[in-house]
Amino acid sequence: MSQAAPPRLSPPSTAAQHALHSLRLLIVSGALRPGQRVNQDALAEKLGLSVAPVREALRALEQEGQVSYRPRRGYFVTELKIEDLEEIYALRALLEERAARQALPRLGKAEIERLALAAKQCEVAAEVGDVARELDANRSFHFLLLSGDSHPHLMRLIRLLWDSTEAYRALYYNSPAERRHANAAHARILRAARAGDADRLVAEMGAHRQRALQVLRAIL
Secondary structure, eight states: OOOOOOOTTOOOOSHHHHHHHHHHHHHHHTSSOTTOBOOHHHHHHHHTOOHHHHHHHHHHHHHHTSEEEETTTEEEEOOOOHHHHHHHHHHHHHHHHHHHHHHGGGOOHHHHHHHHHHHHHHHHHHHHTOHHHHHHHHHHHHHHHHOOTTOHHHHHHHHHHHHHTHHHHHHHHTSHHHHHHHHHHHHHHHHHHHHTOHHHHHHHHHHHHHHHHHHHHHHO
C-alpha cells in the first residue's frame, strides 16, 4: 500500500514554498474567498518576499485550479458555480468509488491505524477551531483510504478534483456544526474500512460527500 500525499500545509523551506504555504493558509482559512483578487504586492510585502516567489506560487495554484489569471487584472481565487461543484462532486463519486474498492483489500493493520490517527487529528483540530489543520488532516484521511500503487493515474485525477474545490471545502469546514458532522462521518468510514466492507465504505463516503455538497449549495 502506498503512502498518502504529503501534508498540504507542511512547513516551507524556500521563498516560493513559503509563499505557496501562506497562500494555501489564506484560502483554507477563508481570508481569501472565491472570486477575491490576490494582491501580489501586498502579499509579498507582508511575507517579506519579492513579488517573484509570490508569482511562482500563484502559477502553481493556477495549475491546481485554485486560482485563475485574468489578463490585465491579475490572479483571483477560483469562483465556481453550483453547477460546476455538482459536476466535480459527481466525478469524484465515480472515481473515488473505484479507488476505494481497489485500495480496501490492501489496507493492512498499519494503514488502518494511520487512518485512525488522521481521523483523530481532524477531531483535535475541530475542537480548537483550526480549520487549516483540520483540512490538512481531512485530506490525509481520505487519501490514505484511497491511495494505492495499482492506480496512480486515477489518484492524479482525484487530486486534481480535490484541488479545484479547496476554497469551497474551507467554507464548509468553517461551520462548527459541519466539522462535527464530518468527524462523525469519518468515524463511520473508519468502521467500514476496519470491517473490510466495500459496499458500506462506498455508501458512507458517498453520504459524507453529499452532505458537503448540500451545505455548499445553501452557501452559494
